[in-house]
Ligand SMILES: [Ca+2]
Ligand SMILES: [Ca+2]
């Protein structure tokens with residue numbers, strides 16, 4: 073491996089040895105797009121490229137392609153494992169998020185909650201989930217006021233597929249969300265702040281008929297350690313027809329202290345930030361303001377995070393604010 077020169081993108085061994093499976097479905101090329109054509113949206117055969125030990129030299133090149141049923145296997149076809157290598161977020165080097173005035177946000181929040189002692193989810197602002205989310209049953213006893221001015225969501229030790237979630241009764245549009253949060257350091261759980269068009273509130277006869285579009289912060293406690301942690305950021309587009317996500321390494325452990333986590337949901341992009349520093353910006357053109365609800369949730373699962381946790385995990389939420397785009 074790596075004994076020949078790399079190609080223009082620094083990749084080694086792209087041709088010969090074994091063909092490499094590609095994600096593209098087989099189909100005619102799009103004549104309007106010669107640069108990095110994506111292939112059709114569906115099909116029956118996936119592409120492979122690059123030729124193999126069993127091919128003539130003229131076929132051992134990236135532009136030469138074959139295709140077959142994705143279940144097909146052969147000693148001349150392989151694949152290339154990839155890993156994201158994303159630069160670590162640093163408070164010192166990250167750019168500042170725009171101020172409320174610079175970003176065109178209202179100077180005062182249109183919605184906020186300090187979760188003062190005596191907070192109850194039965195007030196008109198929030199509802200507590202009693203239904204299944206992400207494969208886990210949500211219990212009202214796992215999302216409650218801790219009497220110290222915080223909402224606390226708990227995943228209990230050894231209790232699989234159980235968690236807590238609250239979401240707003242009202243729907244929101246473009247604007248900036250910020251919440252002051254402290255995560256648990258217990259592995260085996262996921263804790264989130266996110267928006268989702270769960271329900272179309274204009275159709276009360278159907279309580280679950282939203283378009284499912286989402287913007288997420290998901291905290292991956294299994295990655296947390298001294299001075300380090302990872303956060304999963306994601307967008308699910310309308311009707312969940314596709315999503316984008318990335319795990320971003322951080323220069324701090326989100327369980328060591330409270331931080332102000334936020335995202336700006338704008339007509340052409342989403343900007344995730346922490347303590348007023350930008351973590352990531354995603355630009356897009358096909359995500360439409362979906363009249364979403366805002367959520368906090370905590371859950372465990374075996375896949376992805378290797379739950380359930382060995383100790384109780386408490387997610388502390390001190391306050392949340394929403395500043396609409398003016
Ligand atoms: Ca909605
Ligand atoms: Ca509805």
Ligand SMILES: [Ca+2]
Nearest residue numbers: 186221390391
């Ligand atoms: Ca508070």
